[in-house]
Amino acid sequence: MSFDRTRALRLAQETFEIEAAAVSGLKARTGESFTLAVEKMLEVRGRIVVMGIGKSGHVSRKIAATLASTGTPAMFVHPAEASHGDLGMIKAIDLVLAVSNSGEVDELTSLLPVIKRLGATLVAMTGNPRSTLAQHADIVLDSGVEREACPLQLAPTASTTAQLALGDALAVALLDARGFLAEDFARSHPGGALGRKLLTHLADIMRKGDSVPKVLPEASFSELMREMSAKGLGSSAVVDAQGTVLGIFTDGDLRRLIERGADLRSMNARDLMHANPRTIRQDALAAEAAQLMEQHRITNVLVVDAENRLVGAVNTNDLMRAKVI
Structure with a gap:
């Protein structure tokens, strides 16, 4: 099969357009549920436990890392590992942020009753507000997209981009509400260039x-x-x-x-x-x-x-x- 440079460039440009539209579409759907989620996260005495599987799992790891480095204690727990003991990491004082585009992933939905019994607040980030995940959640953040950038409509592309953007929006809102400063960021990044500039006397x-x-x-x-x-x-x-x-x-x-x-x-x-x-x-x-x-x-x-x-x-x-x- 010969490589078509023109087609490759066109697909790249279409990907940018589709994913930009996916992120822009979040703006109209981000309202009261978003501010409620931020308020709940500010009130948490424990940690934000971010969960997801597959591509949403990779996004969840990034969201947890961003939250932790910007002043909100957070960690990632893999849903499959949670079913085999790691669920013990979650306490009633925690808040669970569950990320799933479909909201129907078995490894995640099977944990929902247990999470609810623990008494932890459950925030769902999903592209399907009518999903099982959304129905169990205390707060639902709609990360839905009209279509994926993948021409086969199979690989998570625009949907994961929207999840990343929504996770960043949470982190930004939280760091602002906490009064998080550059000096605080440096203390979380002592090995980085900013850390050296702000911490070295x-x-x-x-x-x-x-x-x-x-x-x-x-x-x-x-x-x-x-x-x-x-x-x-x-x-x-x-x-x-x-x-x-x-x-x-x-x-x-x-x-x-x-x-x-x-x-x-x-x-x-x-x-x-x-x-x-x-x-x-x-x-x-x-x-x-x-x-x-x-x-x-x-x-x-x-x-x-x-x-x-x-x-x-x-x-x-x-x-x-x-x-x-």
């Missing part, structure tokens, strides 16, 4: 102690150069006897002075430094240091305490190693 990654280049204002040019070379930061802080930051001297300052023909060996750190440099507090996020450096086009920044005493330093390489940038 300067104190976690900055150079400290003897690793921080610093000299007194009376230090000679030679002493200043030795300190910068030894510490490899590309700069050195100039501090007083109490450690208060007075200024900074950088590789860039050195280049500019050489270009001007300055007599460097006759100057001390106070003469050479750039006074009142940009600093950042040690309790700041590493991402704030990255933003400060980008905004002012600098490659490193001194870290200070509440009294402007030097406690550390960080440069772009440090931020890159910590995967903040």
Whole structure:
């Protein structure tokens, strides 16, 4: 059988149209039952237990994962495994979200009487509001579609897309109602890029102690150069006897002075430094240091305490190693 590129492209475009229409169709049918489901989920003292089988099972796993990562405790329970012991995971304080396009899947419908006896609230997400699942449910969310994108009208395509969209709508409504913030999301994703940006503090990654280049204002040019070379930061802080930051001297300052023909060996750190440099507090996020450096086009920044005493330093390489940038 030869491959027809034109037909393949046409089917792809039709799939997009059909699935877009399926999602758009949810808007008119999403009303009081949706808000009631969100209210019940907010009231749950246990977990949202999402159940589904086949393609709806895959969607259910995704819905449970999205809910859990956005502030609503949730887990997926496979209906077939539930019949063989996993039903013990469900308690009366839980809410069951059962997902099935037909609403007539035996593995799921056989569990409905037991779920009802447990006293758990049952929310049905189904494309058939007259199904067995819908009849047993306390709340019914209509995820029906006019047709599948599959030209054979067999493979779940548009119906699973609608289920995914409806699950996302629940998660979004719930996170908003809970006042869920980006910082909360980061705590659920400590290994991700957002987690690193929102959870990594300067104190976690900055150079400290003897690793921080610093000299007194009376230090000679030679002493200043030795300190910068030894510490490899590309700069050195100039501090007083109490450690208060007075200024900074950088590789860039050195280049500019050489270009001007300055007599460097006759100057001390106070003469050479750039006074009142940009600093950042040690309790700041590493991402704030990255933003400060980008905004002012600098490659490193001194870290200070509440009294402007030097406690550390960080440069772009440090931020890159910590995967903040």
